[in-house]
Amino acid sequence: MRVPVVQHHSRRRRALGRRALWTGGEFLVTAGVVLLLLVVHQLWWTNREARRGAEHQVHALERQWATQTPAPASTPGGAAGTAPSANTAAGGGSSSHRSANTNAGTIAAAPHRSQAYAILTIPRLHLRVPIAEGVSKPNVLNKGYVGHYPGTQQPGQAGNFALAGHRNTHGEPFRYLPSLRLKDTVRVETSAATFTYTVDKILPQTSAADSGVIRPIPRSIVRPSYGYSRPGSYVTLTTCTPEFTSRYRMVVWGTLTSTRPR
Incomplete structure (x- = not known):
């Protein structure tokens, strides 16, 4: 063997x-x-921290407005400048420091870049978040805020008050934007007044480069059947679509229907 x-x-x-x-x-x-x-971290922690920070900022604005003395009226400033591209969901940018002429008759100083200065409330979405100047990711959107596109009008003004917000992560304030329906209301509170817009047009999907949606008279340049043909006082809400991508944009538009001074 x-x-x-x-x-x-x-x-x-x-x-x-x-x-x-x-x-x-x-x-x-x-x-x-x-x-x-x-x-x-992306799906839970960033949402938790951003929502907590956004809620704290909403309370801070409410306290500030409750204690301040209304500013005296002054001569209105000029019109807004050129609207940026609709795909600038990052990068910020500063607004011109002119006076903002609201329908309430009160003139408020234009906000500084990344400054939270208004509150957006959408009852159907149970949403109440701060609005900050600019659409910088690190300084505005990633904080769970909604960002105001520089160069578009301010709340209550004639023209287009255009906003952007995350749909996923970092507070995802516009996660359920597709749930909005025609005739839903969108409220914007400032130190001067509360402006109520009524949703009357929804563009489910367009190119991220469709700058027409945030022009003074908003109309898609990719899908021209969506938008307006006459001057007015509009609000525009933009976010990424489909979920967890940034390839396209969803747009919701509303028209100013009431103004209530503080």
């Missing part, structure tokens, strides 16, 4: 193979855990 001879190099090969498999398994498990933590 022959006794099998085990070569040392064969043993080493098997040991190295087992070690490589073990190391590869550990790497895959670690990578899986890291990816899971990243998903949890």
